[in-house]
Amino acid sequence: MLAQRLSLGLVTLFVISLIIFLGVSLLPGDAAQAMLGQSATPETVAALRLQMGLDQPGYLRYFSWLGGILQGDFGISISNQRQIGELLGGRFANTLFLAVMAAIISVPIALTLGILAALYRNSVYDRLVNVITLSSISTPEFFVAYILILVFAVNLGWFPSLANVSPDTPFFARIYACILPATTLTLVVVAHMMRMTRAAIISLLASPYIEMAALKGIPKWQIIVRHALPNAWAPIINVIVINLAYLIVGVVIVEVVFVYPGLGQLLVDSVQRRDLPVVQACSLIFAATYVLLNLIADILSILTNPRLLHPK
Amino acid sequence: MTYLSAIWDDLNLSARIGLGIVLFFTTCGIFAPWLAPYSESQIVGDVWEPLFGEFFFGTDQIGRDLLSRLIFGARNTMALAIVSTAVSFTAGAVLGFIAATMSGRVDQVLSRIVDVCISIPTLIASLIVLSAVGTATQTLILVIGIIYALPVFRIARAVAMDIEVMDYVEAARLRGEGLWWLMRKEILPNALTPLAAEFGVRFCFVFLLIASLSFLGLGLQPPLADWGAMVRGNADGIAWGFLHPIMPAACIALLTIGINLLIDRWVHKASGLRDDQ
Numbered sequence: 001m002l003a004q005r006l007s008l009g010l011v012t013l014f015v016i017s018l019i020i021f022l023g024v025s026l027l028p029g030d031a032a033q034a035m036l037g038q039s040a041t042p043e044t045v046a047a048l049r050l051q052m053g054l055d056q057p058g059y060l061r062y063f064s065w066l067g068g069i070l071q072g073d074f075g076i077s078i079s080n081q082r083q084i085g086e087l088l089g090g091r092f093a094n095t096l097f098l099a100v101m102a103a104i105i106s107v108p109i110a111l112t113l114g115i116l117a118a119l120y121r122n123s124v125y126d127r128l129v130n131v132i133t134l135s136s137i138s139t140p141e142f143f144v145a146y147i148l149i150l151v152f153a154v155n156l157g158w159f160p161s162l163a164n165v166s167p168d169t170p171f172f173a174r175i176y177a178c179i180l181p182a183t184t185l186t187l188v189v190v191a192h193m194m195r196m197t198r199a200a201i202i203s204l205l206a207s208p209y210i211e212m213a214a215l216k217g218i219p220k221w222q223i224i225v226r227h228a229l230p231n232a233w234a235p236i237i238n239v240i241v242i243n244l245a246y247l248i249v250g251v252v253i254v255e256v257v258f259v260y261p262g263l264g265q266l267l268v269d270s271v272q273r274r275d276l277p278v279v280q281a282c283s284l285i286f287a288a289t290y291v292l293l294n295l296i297a298d299i300l301s302i303l304t305n306p307r308l309l310h311p312k
Numbered sequence: 313m314t315y316l317s318a319i320w321d322d323l324n325l326s327a328r329i330g331l332g333i334v335l336f337f338t339t340c341g342i343f344a345p346w347l348a349p350y351s352e353s354q355i356v357g358d359v360w361e362p363l364f365g366e367f368f369f370g371t372d373q374i375g376r377d378l379l380s381r382l383i384f385g386a387r388n389t390m391a392l393a394i395v396s397t398a399v400s401f402t403a404g405a406v407l408g409f410i411a412a413t414m415s416g417r418v419d420q421v422l423s424r425i426v427d428v429c430i431s432i433p434t435l436i437a438s439l440i441v442l443s444a445v446g447t448a449t450q451t452l453i454l455v456i457g458i459i460y461a462l463p464v465f466r467i468a469r470a471v472a473m474d475i476e477v478m479d480y481v482e483a484a485r486l487r488g489e490g491l492w493w494l495m496r497k498e499i500l501p502n503a504l505t506p507l508a509a510e511f512g513v514r515f516c517f518v519f520l521l522i523a524s525l526s527f528l529g530l531g532l533q534p535p536l537a538d539w540g541a542m543v544r545g546n547a548d549g550i551a552w553g554f555l556h557p558i559m560p561a562a563c564i565a566l567l568t569i570g571i572n573l574l575i576d577r578w579v580h581k582a583s584g585l586r587d588d589q
Contacts, residue, residue, distance in 0.1 A: 138568035143561035
């Protein structure tokens with residue numbers, strides 16, 4: 001089971017690298033022509049083709065690209081001729097910082113709210129939470145972000161509206177700059193996470209052994225803590241990791257709104273500049289992180305569930 | 313009319329609110345040229361004129377009437393989302409039905425491909441492809457349609473699998489009907505209801521993806537009004553505390569909330585979840 005899931009994960013990563021490469025390199029027209037536009041002279045196009053190695057056959061380019069990445073060489077950016085590895089390093093750390101900060105805030109809140117909603121289901125509290133989370137799931141990140149900016153940055157002036165950080169920003173200044181972006185991410189992700197927590201616990205509460213415990217007359221909180229929670233950990237861990245994966249991707253829009261120097265911002269800028277090698281590198285990192293987190297979620301749920309760990 | 317009132321009676325309060333919101337935006341979209349006071353690209357005043365002054369919602373970053381652009385935006389953004397969702401449902405349902413009816417190797421291959429592709433986050437996938445093929449409206453529709461065909465494939469396949477084992481499908485097979493007949497005359501009519509509920513859910517996802525893409529500058533190209541792009545265009549105004557960038561963002565949020573409220577109960581019923589007892 002475990003080995004099967006791990007190998008599926010590796011195959012997925014490999015296929016994703018293939019899709020990213022094909023998606024960018026082999027689509028209609030020529031990347032060099034597309035980047036320079038229709039007005040480019042044939043000589044400049046030919047020079048760029050040579051620089052990008054487009055004169056070589058596709059499979060050779062793919063393997064040299066993949067081989068380079070495995071050794072940490074992401075190639076050279078078309079728009080500013082710098083090593084892509086240099087561009088990525090600090091930015092990936094920034095993105096991780098923001099995502100981790102949002103996770104630290106959102107996970108405890110979501111779990112508490114989710115368990116409470118499951119406990120008091122069908123109460124006014126539960127219905128209110130249901131409508132609020134449904135609304136917040138269907139709200140785009142930038143709407144939340146601009147509302148927060150308007151209230152807390154422009155009107156109250158508590159926090160900066162742009163998250164300017166540089167490599168030498170001290171730790172606490174960095175946290176201060178990231179408060180609004182992290183809050184945005186938290187608001188978006190908490191709704192998802194708590195709905196999933198609620199569903200996980202409720203489906204558990206329907207099982208016969210919980211009913212047995214209730215019939216024995218055990219107090220409600222004891223049923224939850226002693227009987228339900230040990231079995232609920234697997235789905236809850238799953239929920240958390242899946243949402244971390246979601247955070248990594250949701251970060252793209254938030255970074256653009258707050259002009260935060262992260263990977264998402266770089267990805268969007270490169271798409272607009274059609275700097276294809278950078279697009280490939282960024283999207284590979286995003287997709288790989290996402291796939292890895294989902295893989296971890298599956299592995300954890302196999303590990304925490306003896307029935308899956310020892311299949312008949 | 314009795315049919316309509318029966319549907320109305322079946323809706324709870326939140327679903328009625330949702331229906332109202334959806335009808336409001338749909339009307340705005342359909343009758344945009346008659347409802348909007350100005351055209352979507354006409355410059356009528358100064359930059360960022362205040363709300364509720366000479367212009368009801370003020371003017372945008374280059375002096376176009378914001379209310380008119382919101383109304384035309386309803387038309388453009390919703391049309392784009394509907395067409396893209398339709399593309400994804402056509403492609404996804406046809407492939408899903410083929411996988412379910414032909415089963416065996418075809419099913420295996422299609423399902424494995426979808427399993428792998430679906431693990432790429434949609435926003436990242438669309439950014440990759442759009443950076444390579446450009447953002448003409450047709451390509452945008454095609455790219456989003458294909459990306460969202462993947463989850464539709466899974467649902468359509470699962471639904472069709474249940475129908476495919478029915479006796480009447482077996483009878484049609486024995487009669488010697490071809491694949492196309494089986495899909496169109498036997499499976500499709502019975503798969504329509506669950507797929508219709510799914511259409512609403514997917515429409516929301518597609519709509520939010522389009523909003524995000526156009527916010528990132530990869531959606532409909534100016535001067536066409538598009539809610540996501542209008543948020544980005546007016547974004548600088550937020551520094552002076554202007555509400556202009558909030559308005560289109562609020563429209564996006566309101567419409568998706570409306571659709572979700574409307575279909576929440578329906579999806580709940582269709583999925584057979586018995587989460588509240």
